[in-house]
Amino acid sequence: MATGRTHRPATRSRGIPEATVARLPLYLRALTALSERSVPTVSSEELAAAAGVNSAKLRKDFSYLGSYGTRGVGYDVEYLVYQISRELGLTQDWPVVIVGIGNLGAALANYGGFASRGFRVAALIDADPAMTGKPVAGLPVRHTDDLESIIRDNGVSIGVIATPAGAAQQVCDRLVAAGVTSILNFAPTVLSVPDGVDVRKVDLSIELQILAFHEQRKAGEEPGRPAAPAGPVAAAARPAAAPAAPTAPTTSATGSAAAVTAATAGGRKGPEGDVPAVMPA
Amino acid sequence: MATGRTHRPATRSRGIPEATVARLPLYLRALTALSERSVPTVSSEELAAAAGVNSAKLRKDFSYLGSYGTRGVGYDVEYLVYQISRELGLTQDWPVVIVGIGNLGAALANYGGFASRGFRVAALIDADPAMTGKPVAGLPVRHTDDLESIIRDNGVSIGVIATPAGAAQQVCDRLVAAGVTSILNFAPTVLSVPDGVDVRKVDLSIELQILAFHEQRKAGEEPGRPAAPAGPVAAAARPAAAPAAPTAPTTSATGSAAAVTAATAGGRKGPEGDVPAVMPA
DNA sequence: TTGTGTGAAATCATTCACAGCG
DNA sequence: CGCTGTGAATGATTTCACACAA
Numbered sequence: 001m002a003t004g005r006t007h008r009p010a011t012r013s014r015g016i017p018e019a020t021v022a023r024l025p026l027y028l029r030a031l032t033a034l035s036e037r038s039v040p041t042v043s044s045e046e047l048a049a050a051a052g053v054n055s056a057k058l059r060k061d062f063s064y065l066g067s068y069g070t071r072g073v074g075y076d077v078e079y080l081v082y083q084i085s086r087e088l089g090l091t092q093d094w095p096v097v098i099v100g101i102g103n104l105g106a107a108l109a110n111y112g113g114f115a116s117r118g119f120r121v122a123a124l125i126d127a128d129p130a131m132t133g134k135p136v137a138g139l140p141v142r143h144t145d146d147l148e149s150i151i152r153d154n155g156v157s158i159g160v161i162a163t164p165a166g167a168a169q170q171v172c173d174r175l176v177a178a179g180v181t182s183i184l185n186f187a188p189t190v191l192s193v194p195d196g197v198d199v200r201k202v203d204l205s206i207e208l209q210i211l212a213f214h215e216q217r218k219a220g221e222e223p224g225r226p227a228a229p230a231g232p233v234a235a236a237a238r239p240a241a242a243p244a245a246p247t248a249p250t251t252s253a254t255g256s257a258a259a260v261t262a263a264t265a266g267g268r269k270g271p272e273g274d275v276p277a278v279m280p281a
Numbered sequence: 282m283a284t285g286r287t288h289r290p291a292t293r294s295r296g297i298p299e300a301t302v303a304r305l306p307l308y309l310r311a312l313t314a315l316s317e318r319s320v321p322t323v324s325s326e327e328l329a330a331a332a333g334v335n336s337a338k339l340r341k342d343f344s345y346l347g348s349y350g351t352r353g354v355g356y357d358v359e360y361l362v363y364q365i366s367r368e369l370g371l372t373q374d375w376p377v378v379i380v381g382i383g384n385l386g387a388a389l390a391n392y393g394g395f396a397s398r399g400f401r402v403a404a405l406i407d408a409d410p411a412m413t414g415k416p417v418a419g420l421p422v423r424h425t426d427d428l429e430s431i432i433r434d435n436g437v438s439i440g441v442i443a444t445p446a447g448a449a450q451q452v453c454d455r456l457v458a459a460g461v462t463s464i465l466n467f468a469p470t471v472l473s474v475p476d477g478v479d480v481r482k483v484d485l486s487i488e489l490q491i492l493a494f495h496e497q498r499k500a501g502e503e504p505g506r507p508a509a510p511a512g513p514v515a516a517a518a519r520p521a522a523a524p525a526a527p528t529a530p531t532t533s534a535t536g537s538a539a540a541v542t543a544a545t546a547g548g549r550k551g552p553e554g555d556v557p558a559v560m561p562a
Numbered sequence: 563t564t565g566t567g568t569g570a571a572a573t574c575a576t577t578c579a580c581a582g583c584g
Numbered sequence: 585c586g587c588t589g590t591g592a593a594t595g596a597t598t599t600c601a602c603a604c605a606a
Contacts, residue, residue: 017574017575018574019574019575019576020575021491021494022487022491024490024494025484025486025487025490025491026471026487028490029469030471043586043587043588044587044588045587050471051471052471054576054577055587056576056577056578056579057575057576057577059587059588059589059590060575060576060577060589060590062588062589063588063589063590067588067589069587069588069589070583070584070587070588071582071583071584071586071587071588071589072583072584072585072586072587072588073584073586073587073588074586074587074588075588087494088490088493088494088497089493089494089496089497090490090493092493092497094489094493094496096489102388103384103387103388103391103392104385104388104392106384106388107383107384107385107387107388108485110384111384111385111485111486113469113484113485113486114485114486114489116486117486117489117490118493119486119489119493157496158489158492158493158496160489181496181499182492182493182495182496183492184485184488184489184492188310188394190307190311190331190332190333196499198492198495198496200488200491200492202483202485202488203306203394204389204392204394204395204465204483205306205392205394205395205397205398205400206303206306206307207465207481207483208375208377208395208398208400208439208441208465209305209306209309209369209371209398210302210303210306210481211439211463211464211465211479211481212369212370212371212373212375212399212400212439212463213302213305213368213369213370214463214479215370215375215438215439215462215463215479216369216370216373218462218477298596298597299596300596300597300598301597324564324565324566325565325566326565335598335599336565337598337599337600337601338597338598338599340565340566340567340568341567341568341597341598341599343566343567344566344567344568348566348567350565350566350567351565351566351605351606352564352565352566352567352604352605352606353563353564353565353566353605353606354564354565354566354606355564355565355566356566
């Protein structure tokens, strides 16, 4: 954090690690599926497999919430669904607005996963007058002029920004001024917000770039294979040919594709996760 | 990274931490913006601000790539753009396919951020025969029957899954069998893939749930404010009323909204990030 | 003098491994 | 006896703080 205040040790207890919070929705989804199949109890091993994590991590995560399991037996599915829902704040109904009803905004409006949890799309907002009134996902698109009143009338505290990058900060400012304190940003920009406002960012292009990084490494390994079955088409440098270093720096790390070797070879990844690409701020 | 096999210390060197890899695209975007404004050099402080991280982190990140800066001056923008692009594998051209051309798939197809980096949408694929041949974002939608030949003919190694959850695993299996080794999954399911295949997951509903968690906490603080200006509408429990615990467990953590207090009060978070919600596997 | 590059320290997260409850 | 809950060990990431190059 921004040195913000060097807060004390987070008041001891009641402090659930962010990494754990980020996994709770995963567990919740797996549990919901079990619940629908009327499965009464699960072991940490089973649930972990369904959620795609390992059981030690899952048990540790749950230990932050309390002792909701039964030793020698496992966890009561219904009970755990409720506890996690409550912890995440999903026993409340959260009205959200989506600003920017282009392709992505429309997709979000139609996305079923919102309503199935505690989220309700209170309004769709777009700056284009031609869009105003048009029904999208059963809701008439409202004009940006009404943004403030929509926020206040519906008690909205969560906003989703799906506008072009250029409009995002301005929309963000208006949302915040009107009372929104959590923002999910799909626009490829860094938003600046006052203290107390949370921003999470989803960036499709970033996700692909991270995949490309790992993909690139795979090309430089494969000890005894006939060369990669698929791969990038052209290896030509793209915009300009490698600009020369300002003053010919060390450049110790030449790192051609063949230099990698061991990093990703052999049994690369198990079902475990590492670092993500969606982040606050 | 996926640690795969308790590998040794990642071969020493050539091992860029995952957390760093995940931030490189961020730096790249900020640098690209500077480049377009013809800014010749930046300091770590300036670039860090533009990317939304702190400068110590940025310098440490860059130190894994090599020494590309000039002490007392800063970094050459063009040179750094090139170095990061190369490190991420963006000096190559990556053909991708998008499977599932619903609202989201269409939004992705139209998303400009792909082409602007090294990504090229090689094909759009959908299982609905009614969609076949329809132009979306300037490309005719192809039928799922042709998936394998499309992958092979175009040398595709990265696939994007935007199908309903029920179809995702099957699509994934076919992509992998055809040679795809990196998958970006938008379907709300845990995909299982063989070793050597990377999966990244983007889940909109999970992002909102994480925001809701933090939003909920904010309600329980605000020392001297007139109560939150906006918030959840109904506080009623949602599906069933709190299921009783199997055998009445400890339930020490009652955690009503008012119990939080200090956690988010005061200067909560600065522009610094914590934990994300998009993860591999 | 300025701002990079980096060891060392501090923090956070994951994994291990096992005591002990049902 | 099986499986949870959790201290302790390990590993990864962030932050500090400062030597040193330009």
